[in-house]
Amino acid sequence: MNITAGLAEFAVQTDAAAIPSDVLDRALALVTDLAGSAIRAATDSESSPAILAMLDRLGMAGAGPCTVFGLTQHYGAATAALLNGAFGHSLDFDDTHADSSLHPSAPVVPAALAAAELTGASGPEFLAAVVIGFEVCCRIGMALDPTAHYARGFHPTATAGTFGAAAAAGRLLGLDAAGMASAFGVAASQASGSLQFLENGAWNKRYQVGEASMKGLMAATLASEGFVGASNALEGAHGFLKGYSDESVADRVVSGLGQDWETLRIAVKPYPACRYTHAAVDGLLRLRRQEDLTADDITRVRVGLHRNGIALVGAPIETKRKARSIVEGQFSMPYAAAVALLRGQFGWDDYDLLGDPGAEALAGRVEVWNDPSLEGLRHPFGATLEVEAKGRTHRLHIPDPSGEPETFPDAAAIAGKFNALTAPLPHNRDWLSALNGLRDAGSVRQCLA
Template identity: 75%
Template sequence: MTLTARLADFAVGTSCADIPATVTDRANILAIDLIGSAIRAAQEADSTPAVLAMVERLGFAGDGPCTVFGLNRRYGAATAALLNGTFGHSLDFDDTHADSSLHPSAPVVPAALAAAELTGASGAEFLTAVVIGFETCCRLGMALDPTAHYARGFHPTATAGTFGAAAAAGRLLGLDAAGMESAFGIAASQASGSLQFLENGAWNKRYQVGEAAMKGLMAATLAAGGFKGASQAIEGKHGFLQGYSDAPQPDKLLDGLGQVWETLRIGVKPYPACRYTHAAVDGILALRAQHGWSAQDIDAITVGLHRNGVALVGAPIEAKRKARSIVDGQFSMPFAAAVALLRGRFGWDDYDLLGTADADAVAARVDVRQDASLEGLRHPFGAVLSVTVRGQTHVLRIQDPSGEPETFPDTAALDLKFRTLAGPVLNTACDGWLARLHGLGRAVSVVQHLQ
C-alpha cells in the first residue's frame, strides 16, 4: 500500500473512540485560540478590507450556513473557510508545531468548521476531523523536512496545510479511503505558498493560508462528487514530497501514526510574531525583570538562532532593524527585542511602536546570527541570547520558547488571551462566546451551537 493510501486509511478509519480524550480536548483548546485571533483580525488586520472587497466583487459573498468569526453574517462554506483561515493567521498569533515548523490550526480548523456546518455534524465529529487534519499536515510537514522546504522558498503552513484541510473536510464529508486518496491527489495540485512575502512585508502569507483552508475543502468536495484525483500524490515521482523538498523524509509521515499524537505537540504563541522570535523575547523579558534594565541601559544584543530563524527574522539585518509594516514587525527579531525591552511585554497592541524613534534606537543595537549549537536539534525554535549592559555581557540559552507542550498554558491563561483579543470586538458577548466555544465537543450540531 502506498504512503498516500495508508494516510487516507488513517483519515477515514480512525473513529472518535480511537482518539484519546486528551487529544480532542487539546484540539478544542487550539481551535478557541485560533478563533480569538480571527475575531480581532476580522476587524483590525490591515489586509482585511481588501479581502472582503474581493469576495464581494467576485460574487463570493452570498449568504450561506457557515460562520465567519468577527463578522456579523454567514457565508457559503468555501468563502467561510477562506476568511476564517486568512483572519486566523493575520495576527501571526496562532499555534505552531515545532517539528514541522507550521501553524496547523489556521488551515485545518476553518476547513473543518465549514464542512461541519455544511453537513450538520456534531461537535465530537468536528473535533475528530480537526485532529485528523492536524495529524495529516504536521506529519507531512515533518516528512518534507522544514529546513529543505524553506530553502526551496515554500511556506509549509500553506503547502502541507492544504492536505490537512482536505483530510479534515473529507472526513466530515464522509469520504471512503479511495475518496480521501483522491482528495489528497487534488490537494497536491492546489498546495502552494511562497516565502517571497518577506521581501516587502506583503500580505500573501495571511491569504495563502486562508486559501489552503478553502482549497482543502474544495479538494474534499470534488472527491465527494466523484472527481478522480491523482494517485500517489504524496510519494509519487511528481508528488508532493519530491516536488517541494530536496531532502524529504517519508518515514516521518507514518511513524507512530495513530499512537503518537502530534496534536499534543502543538504549542501556542504568547506573542503575535514569528515563532522564531519567541525564545529570545522570553529571555529578554526574564533578564529585564531580573535586573531591572531599561532600554537605555542596553549596549548591544546578539541573538543566536537556527538557520531557519535567521532567514525569517534576521536577514537582511539592516532591513529587519527598520520594520515599518506589521508584517515587517512580525518577522523582525530586532523589533521584537525592542518591544520586549521598551514595554516589558509583547502583545498585538504593541505594534503601535512600529517606526517610532524609541523602537528604532533599540533595534539598531540588535544583531542576529546563526548559532551552530541550535542546529540538528529536534525543535528549531530556541535561542542563545547575549546582552551587553554597561560593558558587562549576560549570556542566556533558551532551549524552547514558552507555550510549547512542556510549558503549555493553563485554561485561565488561554481564556485571558482570548478575552484580550476578542473582547474589544465582542464586548459584553465575549464571555458567552468563550463558554459556547468551550462546549463545542458536546454540541449536537455545530451549526446550531454557533448561531
Template identity: 70%
Template sequence: MSLTMTLAGFACGIDTREIPDEVMARALALVTDFTGSILRAAHEADSTPAVLAMLERLGMEGDGPCTVFGLNRHYGAAAAALLNGTFGHSLDFDDTHADSSLHPSAPVVPAALAAAELTGASGADFLAAVVMGFEVCCRLGMALDPTEHYARGFHPTATAGTFGAAVAAGRLLGLDAKAMSAALGVAASQASGSLQFLVNGAWNKRYQVGEASMKGLMAATLAASDFVGAEDAIDGKHGFLRGYSDGADPERAVAGLGTVWETLRIGIKPYPACRYTHAAVDGLLALRRDLNLAPDEVEAITVGLHRNGITLVGAPIAEKRRARSVVEGQFSMPFAAAAALLRGRFGWDDYDLLGKPETEALAARVDVVRDESLENLRHPFGATLTLRARNIDYRLRISDPSGEPETFPDAQAIAAKFRTLAGPVLNADADTLLNRLHALPQALSMRDWFS
C-alpha cells in the same frame, strides 16, 4: 500500500471514540485559542478590507450557512474557510508545531468548521476531524524537512496545510479511503505558498494560508462528488514530497501513526510574531525583569538562531532593524526585541511601536547570527542571547520558547489570551462565545451552533 493511501485510510478509518481524550481536549484548546485571533483580525488586520472587497466584487459575499468569527453575517462554505483562515493567520498569533515548523490550526480549523456546519456534524466529530487534519499536515511538514522546504522558498503552513484541510473536511463529508486519497490527489495540485512575502512585508502569507483552507475544502468536496484525483499524490514520482523538498523523508509521515499524536506537540504562541523570535523574547523579558533593566541601559544584543530563523527574522539585518509594516514587524527579531524591552511585554497592541524613533534606536543595537549549536536538535525554535548592559555581558540559552507542549498554557491562560483578543471586538459577549467554545464536545450539531 502507498504512503498516500496509508494517510487516507488513517484519516477516515479511526472512530471518533478511539481518539484519546487528552488529544481531543488539546484540539479544543487549540480551536479556542485560534478563534480569538480570527476575531481580532477580522476587525483590525490591515489586509481584511481588501479580502472582503475581493469577495464582494467576485460575487462570493452572499449569505450561506457558515460562520465567520467577527463578522455579523454568514457566508458560503468556501468563502468562510478562506476568511477564517486568512483572519486567523493575520496576527501571527496562531499555534505552531515545532517539528514541522508550521501553523496547524490556520488551514485546518476553518475547513473543518465549514464542513461541520454544512453537514450538521456533532461537536465531537468536528474536533476529531480537526485532529486528523493536524496529524496529516504536521506529519507531512516533518516529512518535507522544514529546512529543505524553506530553502526551496516554500511556506509549509500553506503547502502541507492544504492536505490537512482536505483531510479534515473530507472526514466530515464522509469520504472513504479511496475518496480521501482522491481528495489528497486534488490537494497536491492546489498546494502552494511562497516565502517571497518577506521581501516587502506583503500580505501573501496570511492569504495563502486562508486559501489553503478553502482549497482543501474544495478538494474534499470534489472527491465527495466522485471526482478522480491523482493517485499517490504525496509519495509518487511527481508527488508532493519529491516536488517540494530536496531532502524529504517519507517515513516521518507515518512513524507512530495512531499511537504518537502530533496534536499533543502543538504549542500556543504568547507573542504575535514569527515563532523564531519567541525564545529570545522570553529571555529578554526575563533579563528586563530580573535586572530591573531600563531600555536605555541596553548597549547591544546578539541573538543566535537556527538557520531557519535567520531566513525568516534575521536577514537582511539592516532591513529587519527598520520594520515599518505589521508583516515586517512580525518577521523582525530586532523589532520583537525592542518591543519587549520597551514595554516589558509583547502583544498585538504593541505594534503601535512600529516606526517610532525609540523603537528603531533600540532595534539598531540588535544583531542576529546563526548559532550552529541550535542545529540538528529536535526543535528549531530555541535561541542564544547575549545582552550587554551596565558594562556587563549577560548570556542565556533558551532551549524552547514558552507555550510549547512542556509549558502548554492552562485553561485560565488560554481564556485570558482569548479575552485580550476578543474583548475589544465582542465586549461582554466575549465570555458568551468562550463558553460556547468550551461546550463544543456536547454539541449534537454544529449547524447554527455559533449563531
C-alpha cells in the same frame, strides 16, 4: 507501504472513540486560540477589508450556513473557510508545530468548521476531524524536512496545510479511503505558498493560508462528488514530497500514525510574531525583570538562532532593524527585541511602536547570528542571548520558547489570551462560551449560532 493510501485510511477509519480524551481537549484549546486571533483580525487586520471587498466584487460574499469568527454574517462554506483561515493567520498569533515548522490550526480548523456546519456535524465529530487534519498536515510537514522546504522558498503552513484541510473536511463529508486518497491527489495540485512576502512585508502569507483551507475543502468536496484525483499524491514520481523538497523522507508521514499524536506537540504562541523570535523574547523579558533593565541600559543585544530563523527574522539585518509595516514587524527579531525591552511585554497592540524613533534606535543595537548549537535539533525554535547592559554581559540559552507542550497554557490562560484579543471589540455574542460548548454539542451550527 503506499504512503498516500495509508494516510487516507487513517484519516477516514480512525474511530473518534479511539482518539484519546487529552488529544481532543487539546484540539478544543487550539480551536479556541485560533478563534481569538480570527475575531480580532476580522476587524483589526489591515488586509481584511481588501479580502472582503474582493469576495464581494467577485460575487462570493453571499449568505450561507457557515460561521466566520468576528463577523455577524454567515457565508457559503468555501468563503467561510477562506476568511477564517486568512483572519486566523493574520496576526501571526496562531499555534505552531515545531517539528514541521508550520501553523496547523489556521488551514485545518476553518475547513473542518465549514464542513461541519455544511453537514450538520456534532461537536465531537468536528473535533475528531480537527485532530485528523492536524495529524495529516504536521506529518506531511515533517516529511518535507522544513529546512529543505524553506530553502526552496515554500511556506509549509500553506502547502502541507492544504492536505490537513482536505483530511479534516473529507472526514466530515463522509469520504471513504479511496475518496480521501483522491482528495489528497487534488490537494497536491492545489498546495502553494511562497516566502516571497518577506521581501516587502506583503499580505500574501495570511491570504495563502486562507486559500489552503478553502482549497482543502474544495479538494475534499470534489472527491465526494466522484472526482478522480492523482494517485500516490505524496510519494509519487511527480508527487508533493519530491516536488517541494530536496530532502523529504516519506516514511515520516506514517511512522507512529495513530499512536504518537502530533496534536499534543502543537504549541500556543505568547507573542504575535514569527515563532523564531519567541525564545529570545522570553529571555529578554526574564533579564529585564531580573536585572531591572531599561532600554537606555542596553548597549548591545546578540541573538543566536537556527538558520531557518535567520532566513525569516534576521536577514537582511538592516532591513529587519527598520520594520515599518506589521508584517515586517512580525518577521523582525530586532523589532521583537526592542518591544520586549521597552514595554516588558509583546502583544498585538504593541505594533504601535513601528516607526518609533526610540524603538528603532534600540533595534539598531540588535545583532542576529547563526548559532551552530541550534542546528540538527528536533526543535529549531531556541535562542542564545548575549545582552550587554550596565557594563556587564548577560548570557542565556533558551532551548524552547514558552507555550510548547511542556509549558502549554491551561484553560484559564487560553481564555485570558482570547479575552485580551477580543475585549477591545464590540461583542455580538459570547464566543468563548459557545466554543467551550463544542466538546459536547449535538450540532456545531447550533452551538455557534
